[in-house]
Amino acid sequence: MTGTILTPRKASLPPTGTLVVRKSVENRGVLARFIRKPSAVISGLFLLLVVVASVFASVLAPYGPNEQDLNHVLEGPSATHWLGTGELGKDVLSRMMYGGQITLSATLIAVSCFVLIGVPAGIIAGYRGGAFDQIVLKTADISFSVPNTIVLLVILAIFPGNELVAMAAWGIIAAPGLARVVRSATLGVREELYVRAAITSGLRDLVIIARHILPLVVGTVIVQASVFAAGAVLMETGLGFLGLGTQEASWGNLVGEASRNIGSNPWLLIPSGALIITFVLALNLLGDGLRDAIAERYTQAHTGRRRSPKPTARSRRVAAAATAPARRAVTDAAIPDALLSVRDLTVELLIDGAPTEVVSGVDFDLLPGEALGIVGESGCGKTITAVSLLGLLPAGGAIARGSVTFQGLDLTTAAPAKLRRVRGGRIGWISQDPIASLDPLFTAGSQVAEAIRAHTRCSRAEAKRRVLDLFAKVRLPDPERVYRSYPHQLSGGMAQRVGIAAAIANDPVLVIADEPTTALDVTVQADILELLRELRQAGTAIILITHDWGVLADLCERAVVMYAGQVVEQARVADVVTTPAHPYSTALLESDPHHALPGQPLPVLEGSVPQPRDWPGGCRFQNRCPLVGPDCLTNTIPLVPVVGRGDERSARCIHLDEQAAQSMVPAGVVQEAVRISEGVVR
Numbered sequence: 297m298t299g300t301i302l303t304p305r306k307a308s309l310p311p312t313g314t315l316v317v318r319k320s321v322e323n324r325g326v327l328a329r330f331i332r333k334p335s336a337v338i339s340g341l342f343l344l345l346v347v348v349a350s351v352f353a354s355v356l357a358p359y360g361p362n363e364q365d366l367n368h369v370l371e372g373p374s375a376t377h378w379l380g381t382g383e384l385g386k387d388v389l390s391r392m393m394y395g396g397q398i399t400l401s402a403t404l405i406a407v408s409c410f411v412l413i414g415v416p417a418g419i420i421a422g423y424r425g426g427a428f429d430q431i432v433l434k435t436a437d438i439s440f441s442v443p444n445t446i447v448l449l450v451i452l453a454i455f456p457g458n459e460l461v462a463m464a465a466w467g468i469i470a471a472p473g474l475a476r477v478v479r480s481a482t483l484g485v486r487e488e489l490y491v492r493a494a495i496t497s498g499l500r501d502l503v504i505i506a507r508h509i510l511p512l513v514v515g516t517v518i519v520q521a522s523v524f525a526a527g528a529v530l531m532e533t534g535l536g537f538l539g540l541g542t543q544e545a546s547w548g549n550l551v552g553e554a555s556r557n558i559g560s561n562p563w564l565l566i567p568s569g570a571l572i573i574t575f576v577l578a579l580n581l582l583g584d585g586l587r588d589a590i591a592e593r594y595t596q597a598h599t600g601r602r603r604s605p606k607p608t609a610r611s612r613r614v615a616a617a618a619t620a621p622a623r624r625a626v627t628d629a630a631i632p633d634a635l636l637s638v639r640d641l642t643v644e645l646l647i648d649g650a651p652t653e654v655v656s657g658v659d660f661d662l663l664p665g666e667a668l669g670i671v672g673e674s675g676c677g678k679t680i681t682a683v684s685l686l687g688l689l690p691a692g693g694a695i696a697r698g699s700v701t702f703q704g705l706d707l708t709t710a711a712p713a714k715l716r717r718v719r720g721g722r723i724g725w726i727s728q729d730p731i732a733s734l735d736p737l738f739t740a741g742s743q744v745a746e747a748i749r750a751h752t753r754c755s756r757a758e759a760k761r762r763v764l765d766l767f768a769k770v771r772l773p774d775p776e777r778v779y780r781s782y783p784h785q786l787s788g789g790m791a792q793r794v795g796i797a798a799a800i801a802n803d804p805v806l807v808i809a810d811e812p813t814t815a816l817d818v819t820v821q822a823d824i825l826e827l828l829r830e831l832r833q834a835g836t837a838i839i840l841i842t843h844d845w846g847v848l849a850d851l852c853e854r855a856v857v858m859y860a861g862q863v864v865e866q867a868r869v870a871d872v873v874t875t876p877a878h879p880y881s882t883a884l885l886e887s888d889p890h891h892a893l894p895g896q897p898l899p900v901l902e903g904s905v906p907q908p909r910d911w912p913g914g915c916r917f918q919n920r921c922p923l924v925g926p927d928c929l930t931n932t933i934p935l936v937p938v939v940g941r942g943d944e945r946s947a948r949c950i951h952l953d954e955q956a957a958q959s960m961v962p963a964g965v966v967q968e969a970v971r972i973s974e975g976v977v978r
Contacts, residue, residue, distance in 0.1 A: 329589040336585020339578035346575060350396025359387040361394035361545040370561040379567045382553050388567050391545045398546035399532050402463040406528040409467030410474055411521055417471070418478025419505055419513065423486055425691060432479060436472035444469055448531075452540050459532060459541040466531060467524075474520050481513040483691070489732040490743075492688055497720035497747035497798065501712075507746070511737050515587040522583025526576040533572055547572055635806060635837050636662040636685075637701045643677075643684050646692030647909060653696065654908045655680050655861045659935070664805065667838040669852035669869065671845065671884070675905040677861040678841045679728075682808050685839075686719055702806070721751045724799030728811035728841075730791035734783040740794045741767075741779030744801055751802045766797040770827055789820035796827055800836070807831060810841045825850055845885065849873060857881050860905055860916035863935060867945040877938045877947035879921045915949075923951040 331337055349356055358378075359365075365377070365385030372380045379388040421432040447469060448462050455461045485491060486509070494504045535541035536548015537555065547568060554565035631637065643655035655677045662668050670678045683689055685700050685707060700707040703722065705714065719725070727733035734743060744766065745759040754762070760779070767775035770793040783791060792812060799807050809828065813821040828851055832838060842848055848855055848869060855872045857865040857880065865878040876882045883901045903920040912918055915928040927950055938945035938952060 326589050329592050330585060333585040333588065335581050336589075339581040339585070342574065342578045343582060346396060346571075347400065349393050350400055353390070353393035353397060357387075357390040357393045359390040361391055362386065363390070370557055370564065372561070372563045380561075380563055382550070382564055383557070388550070388564065391550060392547070392567060392571060395545040395547045395550055398459065398542055398544055399529060399548065402459045402532045403525055403528040405460055406463040406467035406531075407521055407525045409464050410471050410524050411517065413468060413471035414474030414520075415478055415513075415517055418475035419482050419509060421475065422479040422482025423501070423505060423509060429479070432472065432475050436476040439469055439472040442469060448535070449540070452535070457540075457542050459535060459546075462535065462541075463528060463532065466528070470524060474517070474524070477516060477520055478513055481516045482509055485509050485512045487690065488735075489727050489729055490735040492683075493725065493727060493733040493743075493795070493798070494735075494746075495688060495719060496686055496723075496725035497750055497801075498716040498718070499720070499746065499750045500716060503746075503750070507738070508735050511590075515590045518586045518590070519583050522579050522586075526579045529572060529576055529579070631661045631663070633663065634661040634701075635664045635666075635703065636839075637699075638685070639699045639701075641681065641684065641698035641700060642696045643680055643689065644694050644696045645680070645690065645908075651692075651694070651696075652908045653861065655684065657935075658698070658858075658863055660856050660863065660866060662806070662837055662839065665832070665835045665837055666854065667832055667840065667852040668854050668856060669840045669842060669848040670856045670858060671842055671848050672858040673843060673884075673901075673905050675907075676858040678843075678858055679810055680861075681858070682810055682839065682841050685808065686723060686725065687715055717751070720747050720798075720804075721802045722804050722806065724801075724804040724807040726792075726795050726799045726807060726809040726812045728814045730788060730795045731783050731786070733795055734791060736783050738782075739779065740781055740783060740786060740791075744794065744798045747798050748801050762801070763797070766801055767794075769800075770794075770797050771823070772797075788816050789823065792816065792820070792824055793827070796824070800831065804836065806837045806839070808839045808841075811843070812840075813842075813844070813847060821847075845873070845888070857884070860911055861908065862916060862948060864917065864948045865946070866935075867938070871945060877945055877952060878917075878949050879923055879951075880917050883920070923949075923954050925951070 330340075353361075363386065365381060365387070367385065368374070368377060368381050369385045370381060370383065371377065371385075374380070377387050377389070379392070382388055382391065417432050421429040444466060448466060451462045451465050452458070491504060491508055494508050499507075529547070532541065532546065533548040533551055536546050536550075537552045539552060541548055543549070550568035551565070551572070554568055557564055638658055638660050641655060641658040642653060644651045645654050646652070647654075658677075658681055660668065670681065672678055680689070680693075684693075684695055685702075687707065689695075695708050698708065702718065705718070707715065707718065710718070734740060738746075741760065741763050744763045745756065748754065748759045748762050749756070752759075763779060764775045767778055772778045772790060772793050778786070778790065778794065786794065796812075799809075807828075812828070813824050816824065825847065828838060828840075832851070838851070840848065840852055852869050855865075855867060855869045856863055857872065857878060859880045865872065865876070865881050867877065872881055873885070876885060887899050887901045889898050901920065906912065906916065906919070912929070914930045915921065915924070915933045918924045918928045921928070931950070933948050933950060935946050935948045936952075938947050
């Protein structure tokens with residue numbers, strides 16, 4: 297090697313980084329957005345008119361539902377009877393108004409059963425999975441295969457003329473279908489980063505469902521409910537038409553009466569038919585309008601001018617890592633004073649429907665106030681290892697074996713209530729995607745306040761004061777404005793600072809940062825790293841997931857190098873950088889683009905990390921290793937101590953002597969790292 301692999305870092309900028317000044321945009325509420333949809337508004341007004349006329353029929357109707365006028369039988373519209381008369385001279389308008397009470401009551405009962413059963417079942421099935429999920433799916437399959445009309449006829453045979461019971465039964469039968477739709481919508485929302493962020497904040501499942509999942513599936517529910525309500529109106533009409541429903545005035549009975557007299561008075565079918573058709577169409581249009589209004593939760597912000605503050609000089613020498621206190625190598629027993637001890641952590645994920653090992657036998661310890669970096673290429677298992685510490689594995693994932701002991705508590709077997717107290721309380725989480733980790737339906741401040749109130753019994757006002765203090769601590773410009781801002785109104789750097797504020801909101805003793813500087817420009821990266829360094833100085837331990845050796849050396853004392861789901865080397869950062877013990881560590885360092893010569897190809901590590909299903913026997917790095925031998929192809933390679941190459945080192949290689957002869961880094965590497973940390977860019 298000819299030099300070190302450290303990404304240049306310019307002098308740190310002021311706390312705000314690059315501030316995007318955005319013009320204020322009115323954030324309209326659901327009602328304001330709804331009234332901008334003419335078809336939905338007209339439909340809603342029509343439905344409201346029908347409901348009011350039906351509810352207050354005893355006051356508004358000109359005649360009673362069964363009041364007869366034998367002098368005007370089966371007549372058309374007149375000044376006395378605006379919509380004509382039916383059999384025995386009963387007023388059509390009055391019967392339509394009174395009939396709405398029966399039809400709408402039956403529809404309301406059916407929709408209530410449909411929604412109150414289907415929505416909770418679907419959300420729980422999608423969010424929790426497991427046996428209940430399978431029960432919901434099987435029940436939905438059965439409900440789809442049951443002929444609903446036949447069931448209703450049987451119920452009406454048991455309860456003659458009782459439409460309300462029949463419609464309630466219909467809603468119950470149809471509810472599994474809604475549950476299946478809601479389950480599918482929930483599955484998509486459950487994997488969002490902001491839901492994971494809510495879990496890491498220690499929020500209860502009920503709170504997460506109510507605040508972060510239900511608002512995003514409510515549009516689907518509204519559409520499904522409006523379509524079902526329209527079907528319920530038609531079902532009640534069909535029962536009345538067949539003479540199987542109630543004998544009182546209802547819209548169905550009006551249609552049945554019109555069909556019996558179609559020859560003598562065709563007009564009789566027009567008022568009832570027009571009302572039913574218009575009512576059904578209005579229900580669907582109203583549902584679509586409400587769905588769209590809810591989906592448009594916030595408006596797009598308009599980007600204004602940009603202003604960049606002047607940088608201020610600030611440096612930190614990464615050579616201080618060489619003076620870190622000595623520790624012994626990882627053993628089967630945890631270090632007595634360790635804050636976090638991970639032993640034999642093995643994780644499985646569902647790949648093509650089969651449980652597949654993706655992380656194998658990971659061991660490491662973390663002392664209080666220490667910074668540990670986990671480094672490696674994409675696909676090496678860094679993030680999966682980190683999320684498994686808090687039980688945040690994706691659907692189908694499970695810890696196959698091993699332990700994660702945090703302050704005496706094994707997180708792999710801890711009860712959900714204990715995990716909630718740990719997440720967001722004693723352990724904070726910083727996501728690599730700051731925007732996606734914030735729920736777009738809520739302001740940034742309310743989400744951080746939510747994390748605080750999940751662990752303390754403070755009032756909303758106290759939580760807000762705490763959030764404003766946190767925003768000032770992470771050097772956000774105008775904390776009050778940021779508190780009221782939605783995620784889309786924040787720049788990437790501002791969103792990441794909000795994420796850091798949420799992570800430290802309850803004074804955790806450990807913060808896990810998953811590539812916190814990814815996708816941020818170098819000036820914002822420097823500022824974020826400075827915030828993390830301040831956390832270290834305050835005594836907070838940090839686990840940093842990264843692929844950037846410069847970030848690792850700038851922040852961490854110790855490094856864990858992972859490849860294909862295994863730990864291949866552990867050591868102090870200074871030792872790994874100067875004398876890597878594993879060929880993979882050497883290969884990563886040699887891939888530093890700073891070593892490229894003008895006109896020459898960039899140095900790269902040939903090949904790629906194998907997929908978990910394609911892991912070879914023996915050493916998993918064998919296909920890319922220059923030192924591979926016959927013993928590497930079949931023998932299991934253990935993680936063994938490295939003697940005489942720095943304090944407390946371990947590596948997973950049987951060619952340590954050969955690797956030692958090839959991996960010496962020039963003595964000037966630390967000085968070069970210092971220059972880089974001071975902003976000297978090559």
